[in-house]
Amino acid sequence: xxxxxxxxxxxxxxxxxxxxxxxxxxxxxxxxxxxxxxxxxxxxxxxxxxxxxxxxxxxxxxxxxxxxxxxxxxxxxxxxxxxxxxxxxxxxxxxxxxxxxxxxxxxxxxxxxxxxxxxxxxxxxxxxxxxxxxxxxxxxxxxxxxxxxxxxxxxxxxxxxxxxxxxxxxxxxxxxxxxxxxxxxxxxxxxxxxxxxxxxxxxxxxxxxxxxxxxxxxxxxxxxxxxxxxxxxxxxxxxxxxxxxxxxxxxxxxxxxxxxxxxxxxxxxxxxxxxxxxxxxxxxxxxxxxxxxxxxxxxxxxxxxxxxxxxxxxxxxxxxxxxxxxxxxxxxxxxxxxxxxxxxxxxxxxxxxxxxxxxxxxxxxxxxxxxxxxxxxxxxxxxxxxxxxxxxxxxxxxxxxxxxxxxxxxxxxxxxxxxxxxxxxxxxx
Ligand code: ATP
Numbered sequence: 001x002x003x004x005x006x007x008x009x010x011x012x013x014x015x016x017x018x019x020x021x022x023x024x025x026x027x028x029x030x031x032x033x034x035x036x037x038x039x040x041x042x043x044x045x046x047x048x049x050x051x052x053x054x055x056x057x058x059x060x061x062x063x064x065x066x067x068x069x070x071x072x073x074x075x076x077x078x079x080x081x082x083x084x085x086x087x088x089x090x091x092x093x094x095x096x097x098x099x100x101x102x103x104x105x106x107x108x109x110x111x112x113x114x115x116x117x118x119x120x121x122x123x124x125x126x127x128x129x130x131x132x133x134x135x136x137x138x139x140x141x142x143x144x145x146x147x148x149x150x151x152x153x154x155x156x157x158x159x160x161x162x163x164x165x166x167x168x169x170x171x172x173x174x175x176x177x178x179x180x181x182x183x184x185x186x187x188x189x190x191x192x193x194x195x196x197x198x199x200x201x202x203x204x205x206x207x208x209x210x211x212x213x214x215x216x217x218x219x220x221x222x223x224x225x226x227x228x229x230x231x232x233x234x235x236x237x238x239x240x241x242x243x244x245x246x247x248x249x250x251x252x253x254x255x256x257x258x259x260x261x262x263x264x265x266x267x268x269x270x271x272x273x274x275x276x277x278x279x280x281x282x283x284x285x286x287x288x289x290x291x292x293x294x295x296x297x298x299x300x301x302x303x304x305x306x307x308x309x310x311x312x313x314x315x316x317x318x319x320x321x322x323x324x325x326x327x328x329x330x331x332x333x334x335x336x337x338x339x340x341x342x343x344x345x346x347x348x349x350x351x352x353x354x355x356x357x358x359x360x361x362x363x364x365x366x367x368x369x370x371x372x373x374x375x376x377x378x379x380x381x382x383x384x385x386x387x388x389x390x391x392x393x394x395x396x397x398x399x400x401x402x403x404x405x406x407x408x409x410x411x412x413x414x415x416x417x418x419x420x421x422x423x424x425x426x427x428x429x
Pocket of ligand 1: 019022058061133154233292
């Protein structure tokens with residue numbers, strides 16, 4: 001930020017229980033600070049007087065419970081204050097969850113059910129504010145000293161790692177409004193595509209795997225058990241999408257279902273879960289501040305996320321370029337390529353494309369610009385059940401010398417030669 005833009009400082013007064021909604025300009029970052037009073041961004045409190053710099057295009061709100069004065073420096077796409085927000089209902093949910101965490105903490109750790117804090121799953125259509133509500137609940141919990149686990153099942157617009165993945169990470173501090181979720185050692189599974197319909201069975205297997213690993217980790221960890229989970233989901237709520245939500249509720253043993261912004265989904269969830277008395281289904285209003293994103297914006301956000309993985313949020317990381325021999329890498333795809341058309345099969349035979357089949361992939365020019373995951377598997381047959389260490393980006397393929405050039409966030413050898421390929425691509429801009 002060179003300061004080439006003329007200074008446009010302005011002060012905004014926030015009444016109690018109101019918020020300042022901001023869309024940062026597309027090409028210029030915005031500086032903002034709290035001058036007086038108290039305010040928070042999605043559950044994370046602002047330190048007084050401290051300038052924060054928000055990247056271009058970011059959409060967020062500064063909310064105040066008791067009133068505040070905010071100072072902004074720089075142009076915005078839009079900024080306005082709103083006094084109608086669902087924040088009181090959100091914080092009431094937090095209070096109930098907090099009570100359950102206290103109860104879990106006070107219970108004997110020998111009783112696995114009583115010592116388990118709330119497992120909250122947030123569901124709703126796209127652009128209903130699911131990620132935002134998840135962040136608030138996590139930040140409010142962390143502020144009170146809990147260490148809840150954030151689980152993000154959104155392979156399109158996830159906030160823990162790059163698209164095409166599902167992931168979980170403990171939240172120990174309120175989430176930084178600029179930096180987002182800390183990236184230290186998340187538990188990540190690579191699905192490889194940005195829509196679940198590409199391979200529904202694989203998506204389910206990975207969700208189940210993630211849930212089982214977390215279950216095991218929590219067994220011996222009373223603090224993390226009491227903190228519970230907040231699970232963010234995809235906005236796909238019709239048909240198979242709905243089935244996947246029920247599958248996730250089941251896999252993670254969720255006991256609080258928060259339904260955002262859709263009456264129909266709420267009533268469906270309530271009816272289907274009414275025979276599970278320990279699961280509470282709660283309807284919550286969508287915030288008027290949530291900004292809708294079209295397919296193009298979503299694609300752009302995905303691309304930013306990948307860029308951020310390699311280069312850091314403010315270009316503060318320098319990824320390493322390395323060259324590997326084809327023979328040193330072992331690349332796999334899950335679920336074979338295109339299925340044989342039915343007409344090509346003997347009469348009476350069914351199409352048999354096993355969606356979980358692990359197929360070795362020969363390296364060719366088509367792999368240019370793909371993002372691959374580096375598996376922790378020791379043997380190929382462990383790939384499906386293994387989490388991933390990180391990602392590489394293919395920048396060159398030399399078929400003659402049989403060498404592949406790739407970008408990785410850290411220097412040194414890859415932790416494993418087993419790589420997973422899907423359909424996730426990226427074009428460096
Ligand atoms: P999806 O399912 O499509 O991933 P979502 O339901 O998780 O979407 P969010 O990501 O929470 O929706 O919100 C969409 C956008 O709206 C985000 O950029 C978020 O920062 C912004 N947003 C949410 N609440 C507010 C608010 N009160 N004021 C301003 N911006 C907001």
